Amino acid sequence: MSLYYIPLTVIALCAALYFYFTRTFNYWKKRNVPGPEPTALFGNFKESALRRKNIGVVVQELYNSFPNEKVVGIYRMTTPSLLIRDLDVIKHIMIKDFELFADRGVEFSKKGLGQNLFHADGDTWRGLRNRFTPIFTSGKLKRMYYLMHERADKFISFLQREIEKSPEFEIHGLVQKFTVSTITACAFGLDINTLDEKVEALEIIDKLVLEANFGLELDMMYPGILKKLGISIFPGKVLSFFKVLVNNVINMRNGKPTDRNDFMDLMLGLREMGTVTSNKLGSADTSVDITDDVVAAQAFVFYVGGYETSATTVSYLLYQLALNQDIQDKLVKEIDEELKQSNGEVTYDCLMNMKYLNKVFDETLRMYSIVEPLQRKATVDYKIPGTDVTIEKDTILLVSPRGIHYDEKYYPKPEVFDPSRFDAEVAGARHPCAYLPFGLGQRNCIGMRFGRLQSVLCVVKMLSKFRIEPSKNTKRDLGVKPSKNLIGPDGGILVNIVPRRDIKT
Numbered sequence: 001m002s003l004y005y006i007p008l009t010v011i012a013l014c015a016a017l018y019f020y021f022t023r024t025f026n027y028w029k030k031r032n033v034p035g036p037e038p039t040a041l042f043g044n045f046k047e048s049a050l051r052r053k054n055i056g057v058v059v060q061e062l063y064n065s066f067p068n069e070k071v072v073g074i075y076r077m078t079t080p081s082l083l084i085r086d087l088d089v090i091k092h093i094m095i096k097d098f099e100l101f102a103d104r105g106v107e108f109s110k111k112g113l114g115q116n117l118f119h120a121d122g123d124t125w126r127g128l129r130n131r132f133t134p135i136f137t138s139g140k141l142k143r144m145y146y147l148m149h150e151r152a153d154k155f156i157s158f159l160q161r162e163i164e165k166s167p168e169f170e171i172h173g174l175v176q177k178f179t180v181s182t183i184t185a186c187a188f189g190l191d192i193n194t195l196d197e198k199v200e201a202l203e204i205i206d207k208l209v210l211e212a213n214f215g216l217e218l219d220m221m222y223p224g225i226l227k228k229l230g231i232s233i234f235p236g237k238v239l240s241f242f243k244v245l246v247n248n249v250i251n252m253r254n255g256k257p258t259d260r261n262d263f264m265d266l267m268l269g270l271r272e273m274g275t276v277t278s279n280k281l282g283s284a285d286t287s288v289d290i291t292d293d294v295v296a297a298q299a300f301v302f303y304v305g306g307y308e309t310s311a312t313t314v315s316y317l318l319y320q321l322a323l324n325q326d327i328q329d330k331l332v333k334e335i336d337e338e339l340k341q342s343n344g345e346v347t348y349d350c351l352m353n354m355k356y357l358n359k360v361f362d363e364t365l366r367m368y369s370i371v372e373p374l375q376r377k378a379t380v381d382y383k384i385p386g387t388d389v390t391i392e393k394d395t396i397l398l399v400s401p402r403g404i405h406y407d408e409k410y411y412p413k414p415e416v417f418d419p420s421r422f423d424a425e426v427a428g429a430r431h432p433c434a435y436l437p438f439g440l441g442q443r444n445c446i447g448m449r450f451g452r453l454q455s456v457l458c459v460v461k462m463l464s465k466f467r468i469e470p471s472k473n474t475k476r477d478l479g480v481k482p483s484k485n486l487i488g489p490d491g492g493i494l495v496n497i498v499p500r501r502d503i504k505t
């Protein structure tokens with residue numbers, strides 16, 4: 001008798017589960033908001049949840065599927081969310097009505113490393129952003145430039161030695177060696193030799209932090225659950241590594257700024273100032289205490305946000321130069337001419353003067369924006385301008401830079417690498433929200449200048465000595481790695497790096 005009931009029980013259980021994991025899927029239909037059919041449990045994120053596609057690519061495909069819509073109703077797992085496609089609506093949300101969407105809404109324990117700028121929300125974010133914005137000014141960056149420059153020279157010497165073994169390199173891993181050494185020097189004030197040795201602790205961190213983590217899917221399904229349970233998306237090992245690292249640096253400096261002018265000095269300077277209240281970002285009560293934990297959390301986010309984004313950008317840039325030798329010729333010409341003016345010294349000012357270089361950099365991030373998708377959370381009910389849609393408080397809104405950057409409406413022949421898209425008159429004629437690799441509005445990337453500077457420095461140092469050429473293994477069609485939080489090349493990028501024949505090295 002009991003055997004007889006087993007299939008019925010299984011069927012009833014499956015039906016109950018199906019009902020439970022589809023229970024929200026009428027949400028957008030009821031509101032007449034168009035959107036793709038969701039799948040039970042996964043909503044519209046099955047491919048990324050199963051690590052078959054990068055989440056940035058999944059959101060780009062959602063963008064492409066609704067070419068005529070301003071907004072698209074989607075489900076992050078079972079939670080209704082909205083994809084914003086229209087640039088005027090994006091402008092409202094990210095710039096004009098920023099105050100209502102200041103939160104990113106990545107909910108998990110905000111203790112320890114969770115107190116970092118990227119993941120903080122509400123007044124904690126305001127307080128942090130007010131305090132940390134001044135350490136990213138061009139003046140501060142200029143004073144830090146010598147640290148980057150020293151590491152770039154070491155990187156070039158390393159490359160010269162490696163080239164003698166073989167011209168072919170996997171450039172993503174190669175450039176990471178430079179950016180990790182720069183960012184550890186600037187964020188932690190440490191001289192770690194990442195060129196000749198593998199720094200195991202940092203490699204582990206790379207895997208733990210940058211590989212997509214199922215905690216995020218859990219939070220998509222049950223928003224706020226990680227926060228309620230006090231769970232962090234960062235493993236305990238990462239937490240203690242950064243805490244110990246930062247405490248050691250603070251002790252080595254006796255808790256006071258030195259004359260290195262790195263981020264650690266600037267943060268210790270802020271700590272000495274005590275609590276400062278500023279209302280630059282709207283709310284009057286945005287003070288935040290710079291404790292050792294807060295310093296560690298920011299050093300952590302500068303490290304994680306700083307090395308991989310730039311390494312990926314530079315490797316895609318070099319890849320495109322390998323495939324487009326005419327663009328490389330034009331860029332090398334500009335570099336040679338500019339360096340002649342500065343007696344061969346790659347100075348901060350000459351990097352800023354290289355107009356074509358900066359267009360090549362911008363076009364690289366147009367084709368390969370690294371941080372995808374952009375995310376905001378509504379802190380109130382809000383009627384989306386130009387539509388009949390009213391979203392409820394706490395709804396997560398997504399924006400797809402890749403979708404926009406490959407939209408023929410804004411970028412004709414989007415598959416073509418063409419730096420002239422950033423000629424002043426062409427860029428000036430585009431909608432101001434059609435280019436967003438660093439995000440938009442007051443919550444955009446705080447490290448934008450730093451990222452650009454270390455990337456273009458690396459490119460100039462390399463091109464002043466070497467030529468980048470395709471090798472027999474250079475793929476013409478690069479896939480995006482599915483399992484990462486960021487956009488990155490699947491299987492790496494192989495190219496040849498050879499000494500320039502027109503100069504003595």
Ligand code: HEM
Pocket residue numbers: 117118119129301302303305306307309310313365369370371374375436437438439440441442443444445446447448450451452455
């Ligand atoms: C090419 C290099 C980089 C790219 C493409 C990039 C991209 C981005 C993007 C798209 C965002 C989200 C912006 C938004 O939601 O509107 C962001 C935020 C952020 N980035 Fe970057 N980034 C880069 C380099 C850096 C560097 C070098 C640092 C630190 C030294 C950094 C630190 C941060 C931080 C702390 C945030 C959070 C800001 C906040 O929420 O207030 N990034 N970045």
